[in-house]
Amino acid sequence: MSDGAVPRFPRGVRFQFDAVRETWVVQAPERLFVPDEQAAEILKLVDGARTIDAIVDELAARYAAPREVIAGDVGDMLRDLAAKGALAL
Amino acid sequence: MSPASHKIDPPLAILAELTHRCPLQCPYCSNPLELERSSAELKTEEWCRVLDEAAALGVLQVHFSGGEPMARKDLPALVRRATERGLYSNLITSAVLLNERTLAELIEAGIEHVQVSFQDAEPGGGDLIGGYRGGHAKKLAAARLVFASGLPLTLNFVVHRLNLERLPEMIALAEELGARRIEVAHVQYYGWGLSNRDALLPSRAQLDESTVTVEAARTRLAGRMVIDYVVPDYYASRPKACMGGWARRFMNISPSGKALPCHAAESLPGFDFPSVRQHSLAEIWNHSPAFERFRGTAWMPEPCKSCDRREIDWGGCRCQAFALTGDASRTDPACALSPDHAVMEQAIEASRGAAKPFTYRRIRAEAWAD
Numbered sequence: 001m002s003d004g005a006v007p008r009f010p011r012g013v014r015f016q017f018d019a020v021r022e023t024w025v026v027q028a029p030e031r032l033f034v035p036d037e038q039a040a041e042i043l044k045l046v047d048g049a050r051t052i053d054a055i056v057d058e059l060a061a062r063y064a065a066p067r068e069v070i071a072g073d074v075g076d077m078l079r080d081l082a083a084k085g086a087l088a089l
Numbered sequence: 090m091s092p093a094s095h096k097i098d099p100p101l102a103i104l105a106e107l108t109h110r111c112p113l114q115c116p117y118c119s120n121p122l123e124l125e126r127s128s129a130e131l132k133t134e135e136w137c138r139v140l141d142e143a144a145a146l147g148v149l150q151v152h153f154s155g156g157e158p159m160a161r162k163d164l165p166a167l168v169r170r171a172t173e174r175g176l177y178s179n180l181i182t183s184a185v186l187l188n189e190r191t192l193a194e195l196i197e198a199g200i201e202h203v204q205v206s207f208q209d210a211e212p213g214g215g216d217l218i219g220g221y222r223g224g225h226a227k228k229l230a231a232a233r234l235v236f237a238s239g240l241p242l243t244l245n246f247v248v249h250r251l252n253l254e255r256l257p258e259m260i261a262l263a264e265e266l267g268a269r270r271i272e273v274a275h276v277q278y279y280g281w282g283l284s285n286r287d288a289l290l291p292s293r294a295q296l297d298e299s300t301v302t303v304e305a306a307r308t309r310l311a312g313r314m315v316i317d318y319v320v321p322d323y324y325a326s327r328p329k330a331c332m333g334g335w336a337r338r339f340m341n342i343s344p345s346g347k348a349l350p351c352h353a354a355e356s357l358p359g360f361d362f363p364s365v366r367q368h369s370l371a372e373i374w375n376h377s378p379a380f381e382r383f384r385g386t387a388w389m390p391e392p393c394k395s396c397d398r399r400e401i402d403w404g405g406c407r408c409q410a411f412a413l414t415g416d417a418s419r420t421d422p423a424c425a426l427s428p429d430h431a432v433m434e435q436a437i438e439a440s441r442g443a444a445k446p447f448t449y450r451r452i453r454a455e456a457w458a459d
Contacts, residue, residue, distance in 0.1 A: 011201075012269075020099060021098075021147060027150060029202040029204075029241050029243055029269065030202070032101055032102075082312060085270060
């Protein structure tokens, strides 16, 4: 399975580190999402240039997990965030 | 102020009610019945200090609201300050004062999202509810400007008995205007809304139909538009987690600087809500008895105290409990387990039948007397 889509944060959405709570947060219009550690690692690779495939490759190189498992997790997480209006795919 | 007995998570957002002045007069306005005068409003420097303190405390988003926040000439300066402090700035507006120039100033200052309220899908109903002739047309023009600027746009529709039949047209209007998000919010019956309840409360059939319409639209628009849907409590069997729990996530600052756990809290008797003129936000959030009063679960009576949903709905809404039972510390009567639940059915009964008149939100004569 390959995915050449390029995820990006649309205008009005911010992915940032919250120094007070010491956690990554996604701020969107009147919404706030707190990604877990794994999701935050994926979102750090969302830069508006990398494709989903490239993100999966990078994570597969970093972690000892089968590529198809990582691809499934990454796809699910990004689609979920996109459905909530916090990511453009 | 009392010492904090335990660690309290900082608020996520503040609602900055910059003014109670507004060109519109919607009969369900969330402002209190006693509107504050412009002479009592916080000055620019005072709001700037509040924004500085909010960022330091851990607030992430600031919702600039009112009244009509654009009635304050210093709104761009306040947005700029919020931006400088790293806060996410959201504008909640009627949009009748929004034009190319005022929008450009706000964008330059760093506004990140605009929510435009509509009172109906068409000008007749919209201008009637807003009490402002030509308002609907101005909103359409303003929403188009926001979309054209590339800013994310939310359309807010407050729905009730008099406009619910046009809910499909409201959703179609949001699509046409390129909104990324819609709020379909049934009137919440406090303050002005409560005083107009007999005119505005929908029937069970109207509510059910609106829920079906929203669900279908959510499926159809998945991935393109987010629909937030708020139902009225009167047909519920469990209460809403009002404000995500008293003083758990939000702080409301009134035009004159009163800090409140929600925008209706001033309706509660026996409270001395602290002012940002005398106290820092951190002091207020962590030590004010008013914020401590209903925080968490320790204050709860039965049936809340032993309920397994006590940390899901936090006992419902304190203002509703007071408005409908006379006691703010009772279980929200919206809950079917509340001993007072019958008052909801009585209210539904009272609103049945022919259309009733409503009263516009206006500064009352006595509010002007010193």
